Amino acid sequence: MEPRKPYDIDSLTDVALRVFAERGYDGASMDDVARAAGITKASIYHHVSGKEALLERGLGRALDALFAILDEPASRDGRAIDRLRHIVGQVAETTLRLLPELTVLFRIHGASKSERNAVERRRAFDRVVTEIIGQAQRDGEARADLDPRLGARLIFGMSNSVVEWYRSGSLTRDAIARAVVAIAFDGITPRA
């Protein structure tokens, strides 16, 4: 067996996120992170000031990935309903690809400064999507009988819920992302 490469801040963040996702951020201690990394707590503090700094890096990764989706051409150009479809699919795919990061993001409740900042960025993301749903309604391409903010919450609620049950297994990430888009846009009943 090759000796393990020394940790750097990124690989330590990977370990910490898995621990936070499993035990909850509040329930996880730096001792838990050190144990999962197989190094001493002192070695961790060589790289990072503490638990909140690890959380902050993890939340940054999650939110940077979500906002990167909004910058993609398919999220910015074209009809609102098509932009929305692209965003929803990419959010689902990103959630599955960065599962520990997004799991931690979806569970925080704004107790610390890093958490409050992350909650603010999530709200900003939701506002962009709410605006796109509103535009799709004005275009006549999204149902008019839906509060756009509620629509955004429910669609992302569905997509975010994958962090509660997904384990790499029989269903591919792509199949799950497609099912999220299918239900969000067309529901489970067949179109005529």
Added chain:
Amino acid sequence: MEPRKPYDIDSLTDVALRVFAERGYDGASMDDVARAAGITKASIYHHVSGKEALLERGLGRALDALFAILDEPASRDGRAIDRLRHIVGQVAETTLRLLPELTVLFRIHGASKSERNAVERRRAFDRVVTEIIGQAQRDGEARADLDPRLGARLIFGMSNSVVEWYRSGSLTRDAIARAVVAIAFDGITPRA
């Protein structure tokens, strides 16, 4: 001001569920419950053996309410797609009506015996719904390109997500439950 009525096991469970929903079950202590109830910890132990007993009662309420939905005539009789529609609407309504109970249920991870039992009962509930989705597919009334188990998870993922953001306010419980059903069955794009 009227003096507060003495607590009984049910009203203590109400208080405990609010504390668990706010702080997380693992993060909440019996001191927190006592403080929220405005009584001493010793008085609580007069009614209940400990924190897990309060959790068990709360989870029982949540699961009894969910299984009661499956016993309703509209969940048992008629075409699968109509039974499914009734169940999804009632689950959403029940989630909003018993918000602390369902919040706690949706967040547990099976660490203790009560939690493992509750996880088992949730799985049994999901199996019933998965079966109904499969029947609706065989009837040609649910899209064939969807894994029924994935469909159940995503639809309830959407419905369950309300515990993360709902506060009694501008949107009525009924409007939210209707939106959940509308998206789950027809998606956000308008039907021709």
